[in-house]
Amino acid sequence: MTRMLRAAADSRLTRRSTPSTWLVVALACAGQFLVVLDVSVVNVALPSMRADLHMSGSGLQWVVNAYAIAFAGFMLLGGRAGDLYGRKRMFLVGLALFTLASLAGGLAREGWELLAARAAQGLGAAVLAPSTLTILTAAVPEGGARARAIATWTAVGAGGGAAGGLVGGLLVDGLSWRWVLLINVPIGAVVLLGALRLLPESRAGDRRRLDLPGALLVTSGLGALAYGISQTEAAGWTAAVTLVPLIAGLVLIGLFLWVEARTAAPLMPLALFGRRAVSSANAAMFVCGSAMFCMWYFMTLYAQNVLGYSPLEAGLALVPSSLAVVGGSKLAPRLMRIAGERNVAVLGTAVAVAGFAWQSTITSDGAYLTAIMFPGILMMLGAGLAATPLAALATSGAPAGEAGLVSGLINTSRTMGGSLGLAVMSTIAAARTRGSADPVALTEGYALAFRASALVLGAGAVLMAVWLPRRTKTL
Structure with missing residues (x-):
């Protein structure tokens, strides 16, 4: 008992x-x-x-x-x-x-x-x-x-x-x-x-060491490049304050690639990029991220600095765009079964190009529907449509045991592209604005950044059409 x-x-x-x-x-x-x-x-x-x-x-x-x-x-x-x-x-x-x-x-x-x-x-x-x-x-x-x-x-x-x-x-x-x-x-x-x-504890059987040098090199390299780009507006491309961080960033990225090619447990196994689906999808995601990441930044500044929205009004103004990216992500798998991943990625990017081109026509007295809501919906609907097939193509190009790593790579490519893209587009906008707080000057700077983003995405659409495989083997 x-x-x-x-x-x-x-x-x-x-x-x-x-x-x-x-x-x-x-x-x-x-x-x-x-x-x-x-x-x-x-x-x-x-x-x-x-x-x-x-x-x-x-x-x-x-x-x-x-x-x-x-x-x-x-x-x-x-x-x-x-x-x-x-x-x-x-x-x-x-x-x-x-x-x-x-x-x-x-x-x-x-x-x-x-x-x-x-x-x-x-x-x-x-x-x-x-x-x-x-x-x-x-x-x-x-x-x-x-x-x-x-x-x-x-x-x-x-x-x-x-x-x-x-x-x-x-x-x-x-x-x-x-x-x-x-x-x-x-x-x-x-x-x-x-x-x-x-939470329960769990770990994998993998006992390989951490590639801390690789992580430090790629992060420092990206930071140096972004800083150098941000200095071009005030000092120009030939000034030491610009050239030194740009050269240092390129050297650090080069050292990162050298370390990754030689370490036993690389942070980013370069051999993966020998697969067409992985390399093309990551390149496309990098390009898309460099343009689309800037959207929220400039839309928020335009709404508050030019149109005079309060922070809450600016947040509410961007809700339709936020819902559009979710809707695009949900719609993409259905279209992928019909048209294939490559075609859906190109379609999504083309929709985003239309949105960015529309947004580049903003004025200092723009109306909400035509200056924020509708172009914002197009930009983010396109982002949602493009991201899902690119992620699917990237993971399809790797063995099952590396799917998690490749998934991390595609997210890293998007965020890295966004970081450098924001530095470039901010510099482009600042060069047009020339430090002025006048709403007209600010609008011209933001519009130029959206126009440049549309051109980058247009080049990205061509890259996808030429380089991406049409669909994964599972579809």
């Missing part, structure tokens, strides 16, 4: 100590939501940040780019660290760093303090993000349940990006710009405590 009672008690204890699957899914999705939200939530706060911290126009882009470059440069390293040291452990480390960096950014008194905090946020996000999906798939068995869990994770990620403008507008209007960062602190603390108690 005693043994039976003890066995029953042990059974009840085991059931209590085993977290519910939906709790694991909820925690993983919460981590993903924070990471994606912080990519977009700061956009509507940019004018307020600039005014409060007395930041320059060229420095303002680094509020976005410091996060994006650190995120892109360390994302693959974060995924491998989770395999090696445990997904739960890296989830906790990444979330803790992200939360502390959010606190530091929200309390920043100088522009450089904010930029340093944003870079630390990006590093935390790079460690956290890869673990969210692997924790979820490890907790949910294969089949319908896992498919539903992954669909939830995907929807939460899309919702985080879509909600960024609205959430940012509410916080800036109701409190201050600091709360777009400080809001992460209580949420991060709650998720951290829940994860510490409830």
Whole structure:
């Protein structure tokens, strides 16, 4: 009898100590939501940040780019660290760093303090993000349940990006710009405590070392290139302040490729790019990201600096565009079965080109429907239509055991392209504006950036039509 009672008690204890699957899914999705939200939530706060911290126009882009470059440069390293040291452990480390960096950014008194905090946020996000999906798939068995869990994770990620403008507008209007960062602190603390108690630990059998030199080289190289590009507007292309970081960035990227070709456990296995689907899809995603990443940045500045929208009004104005990218992502798989991935990617890019070309006709007294809503919908509908087939083509070109790595590469290519693209387009806009705060001058600068983006995407559409394979073998 005693043994039976003890066995029953042990059974009840085991059931209590085993977290519910939906709790694991909820925690993983919460981590993903924070990471994606912080990519977009700061956009509507940019004018307020600039005014409060007395930041320059060229420095303002680094509020976005410091996060994006650190995120892109360390994302693959974060995924491998989770395999090696445990997904739960890296989830906790990444979330803790992200939360502390959010606190530091929200309390920043100088522009450089904010930029340093944003870079630390990006590093935390790079460690956290890869673990969210692997924790979820490890907790949910294969089949319908896992498919539903992954669909939830995907929807939460899309919702985080879509909600960024609205959430940012509410916080800036109701409190201050600091709360777009400080809001992460209580949420991060709650998720951290829940994860510490409830998440199961898992790791892969891979015991290869981390390619930390590769991550440092590619991140430093991208940062140096972006900084050099941002200096061209004020100093020109031949000044030392421009040439030195540009040359340093190219050297660092070259060293990164040299290290990757020789290390036993490369961060970015160059042999993967020998496959047409992988190389072409990543190149196309890099080009698309370089143009489309700028959309939210310039649309927000145009709405507030030229049309006089409040942060909340600017966030609400971009809701249709946010919904359009989700709709395009949902529509793309249906079209892919009919027309093939390449044709859908080209179609989506062409739709985005039309949107960017329309947006480039903006005036200083533009109406909401024709200056923001309709062109914004076209731009983001095209982005959603193009991204899904490019991701499908990239993963189709790799063995099953490398699908996760290739998925990380396509996301890294998009974010890296976006970081450099934002530096280039900001420089183009600033060169036309010439430091003026006049609404007409600002509008001309923003319009030129949209026009340049349309040309880049047009070249991207040609690249896709010529280089991408028509469809994956599975369709």
